[in-house]
Amino acid sequence: MAIEAWFMQENGDDQRLPHQKNPPEYVLMEELEKLGVLYWPLDPEKYENDPELQKIREARGYSYMDMLDLCPEKVENYEQKLKNFYTEHIHADEEIRYCLEGSGYFDIRDKDDRWIRILIKAGDLIVLPAGIYHRFTLDTSNYINLMRLFVGEPVWTPFNRPQEHHPARKDYIKNLTEKVGVQLEAH
Numbered sequence: 001m002a003i004e005a006w007f008m009q010e011n012g013d014d015q016r017l018p019h020q021k022n023p024p025e026y027v028l029m030e031e032l033e034k035l036g037v038l039y040w041p042l043d044p045e046k047y048e049n050d051p052e053l054q055k056i057r058e059a060r061g062y063s064y065m066d067m068l069d070l071c072p073e074k075v076e077n078y079e080q081k082l083k084n085f086y087t088e089h090i091h092a093d094e095e096i097r098y099c100l101e102g103s104g105y106f107d108i109r110d111k112d113d114r115w116i117r118i119l120i121k122a123g124d125l126i127v128l129p130a131g132i133y134h135r136f137t138l139d140t141s142n143y144i145n146l147m148r149l150f151v152g153e154p155v156w157t158p159f160n161r162p163q164e165h166h167p168a169r170k171d172y173i174k175n176l177t178e179k180v181g182v183q184l185e186a187h
């Protein structure tokens, strides 16, 4: 199964709706790859003892892992956390999430600063590169259970936009410029 992604139609509607354009404009994995996104489809039933997951963790140094079961009973400051997740931000490191149950949307900015909405569902392991502007929302299913991975001691700190002088942002832009030859405007 491939990952599903599309350019967003931004309007004032509920963030949990798909926000597809009419007609829809889908984005292929190869375009996401150019933006630095990585993706593996895995078997979520096997997550506790999955040689494929193990291989990825070893290859990329993902030594740390924990679970984020996004429901109001299990998460402190649930509403505030959801708000923070949907505030456009970057991190100094990769954001690595493996969806075990439920689903949700990761929105990322493309090279022209357009929002691409990525549907993440059970079995999807996704890596967002350090320095990419992004945000996250639940979808109308209102539930997701995620594995969080990290290289070494985890740092989850979000840096809200604008962050044009953040080293991770500068590095990201530099890589993107070299890779696809685009010049991003500072915002």
Ligand SMILES: CSCCC(=O)C(=O)O
Binding pocket: 068, 085, 095, 097, 134, 135, 136, 146, 156, 158
């Ligand atoms: C719910 S995981 C994704 C949210 C996010 O972008 C983050 O935690 O930094």
Ligand SMILES: [Fe+2]
Binding pocket: 089, 090, 091, 095, 134, 158
């Ligand atoms: Fe994030």
